[in-house]
Amino acid sequence: MIGPMDVISGLFGTAASPFLLRSQMRAPFAIDIADHAALTFVAPARGEIDIMVGGGTHRLGPSGLALVRGTAAWRLGDTRASAPLAVIEPGQVCRSADGTELVAAWDRGVRTWGNASDRDASHVLLSGTYEHLPATAEMLLEQLPEVLVVDGPDAASSLRSAIGLLNDELLEDHAAQHVVLSRLADLTLALTLRHWVDGAVTLPPSLVRGYADDLIGAAIRALLGDPAEPWTIERLARVAGMSRAAFARRFADITGTTPIALLTRWRLALAAERLRMTDDPIVEIATDVGYGSAFALSTAFKRRYGLSPRRYRAGHDEGARADLPRSAP
Template sequence: MDTLAGLLDGPRARGAFLVRSLLTPPWSILLRDESPVALCAVVAGDVCVRPASGGVIHLTTGDVAIFRGPDHYVIADDPETPPQVHILPGQECRTPEGVPLGTMSDLMTRPGELGVRTWGNDAAGATELLTGVYEVHSEVSSRLLATLPPVLVIRHDTWDNPLVGFLADEIVKDEPGQSAVLDRLLDLLLIGALRTWFARQDEGAPGWYRAHSDPVVGPAVRMLQSDPASPWTVASLAKKTGVSRAALARRFTELVGEPPMAFLTGWRLALAADLLREPDATLAAVARKVGYSGPFALSAAFKRVHGISPQEFRNAG
């Protein structure tokens, strides 16, 4: 598992919040849900995004935007349209004055609904949006999300991806297993957009991503990520990649930004943090899965990096 795949292997969509919005101007929504990551695809119409950092981003039909949490942002028909609805954590909806409107799920299932998983102000609205929200935090995905801008945009004319159309077709269906179908389509659309964006960043992409194409460091990174439980050393990794220890350490640090064993420690502890959120996972089992000799060794490393013990981390989550 690499870091990009880890984004979806940890917080993989499982009943992710998905909504189709049909809108006619004037409309404006303030997103304050603070989810780790959200995706918005414009099926039809034109949209303005106002990130908390300032400025205006214009989206049009076929564009896909990825929003990195927990930043707030406004999505509207026009930059000057004031927000009419605030969406809070748990998809709770309120008026700008704070009056509760229920959750987004409530609004999608009330009498007179616009359709399956559909919300908005006009059944004939010229603007159609698909929004998917990942509400589960993951330490693995945090390593990736930290490298992203607050709003990442993939323009419709810069990539050839049929998934927006597939998701638009499937989101309005109410058939057995539909939730799983939508989760997988959302995953594929998100990973496709991220992979496309990273591939275009050249030197701006994170080191671990650029390292994947390197003939020496790429295999080393993949081995560490796919098998963190192995007792890796720089020597054993160098032997597997067919270079000297010095050459591997130098090239790895140059491309990834940290030495091989430091990278492995960070990856192991990110995996451990995600596993600790599983209700039935014991500390001993987590330690074995991520390559520590036992609970004590994992606890010591975890506290050194996170500042709290694994048990305290679990209780806080």
């Protein structure tokens, strides 16, 4: 048994530590974000900002937080009308609009960057950039909106406290600082996602809604927690305390998929993470995630990811993550 799992915990299992930054900016300003990162959070510690994603604009005030998903370019600024002063490129390279390197020019000390000192800055922004996330996170992230904003009365006191602690720690340089900052960043992200999951009843059909459902939620937790089990619809229906027909119908209505399709995707996501993070034999991985043989895993894996487990592992070993095909929808 691999152990208990939920849709948020799956995001953090093997996620690398985020790139954290405290940005001090003087208005007017805008910054284009074109780093192709999987997930980024932005929290103003001072001032209000506009976040422009996919043609929409979202206003965000102090103690609020915006979570931006996907690799498409987006923009933030003091207002929508402000011209961009900088662009953030892959690898957190920063250049001015004319191409001048800004990392050194805008260096403001420990994990701090921007075009103004703290005293002169009209805006202070905290950001955490997760350049890559586990395959197990795909099932959650694809259901997020392009930008998720938690602000005003919606921002729980625990989230505001986490943002305040993160702001304080970003200015320090003590022992174990990397560990503390990584945990605070993950806490900030987890609290934001928890807020979103708690509102699952208002979401369209999704895994998040299913996980929160009083009936099929128990079956989903069992399936995610022990994927190596030979689950069938009948067995999952018993876990949910429902008839097979009622369970299958409710599962499809609430999640938009079938139990077996969800199980298959979860098994393959777990296998992908093991291939990326370990040197474990493929036959061992296959058994642990519920496949009877390495051949069975390879067939299913290639159907989803477009290449064999061996080639997938080799690509990551060579640092070719960006060149690997994304999973099929």
